[in-house]
Amino acid sequence: MKKVAHPSHFIVSLFLLLVSYTGFSQTIKKGGFEKQNKSISGTFEIVERDGGTYIVLSDDFKTKSAPDLKLFLSKKQLATITGKNAPYGAVLISKLKSAKGGQSYKIPSNIVLKEYSSLLIHCEQYGILWGGSSL
Numbered sequence: 001m002k003k004v005a006h007p008s009h010f011i012v013s014l015f016l017l018l019v020s021y022t023g024f025s026q027t028i029k030k031g032g033f034e035k036q037n038k039s040i041s042g043t044f045e046i047v048e049r050d051g052g053t054y055i056v057l058s059d060d061f062k063t064k065s066a067p068d069l070k071l072f073l074s075k076k077q078l079a080t081i082t083g084k085n086a087p088y089g090a091v092l093i094s095k096l097k098s099a100k101g102g103q104s105y106k107i108p109s110n111i112v113l114k115e116y117s118s119l120l121i122h123c124e125q126y127g128i129l130w131g132g133s134s135l
Helices: 007-022
Strands: 025-032 043-049 052-057 069-074 091-095 103-107 118-123 128-134
Touching: 025 128, 091 103
Parallel strands: none
Antiparallel strands: 025 043, 043 052, 052 103, 069 091, 069 118, 118 128
């Protein structure tokens, strides 16, 4: 007599298959940016997907262009950060790919996100803090 798989096994397998194909993600944090020296519109999300954690800027993200805009995570509170001290003690995530539009940045796996207080956009070349968000 042949063994027939229990229907619930099929449903669980189908669910896992769908999750892997649909790029299932879980939002950890989302918010907007506060202007420090330059306007920043749009929002961000920090999501877990595909075995990693990512900072995802919304499709309507927009700010003024600069030659050296970078995305940082900082342990400092946003209110205490200036253009001069922004990179100190902060973790560089990436150079900003573009001053507008949706984009995604992988957070290194050794970063413990709950240890960080702020997400920053900073022009390192000129020492100007564009803005950021409290996490």
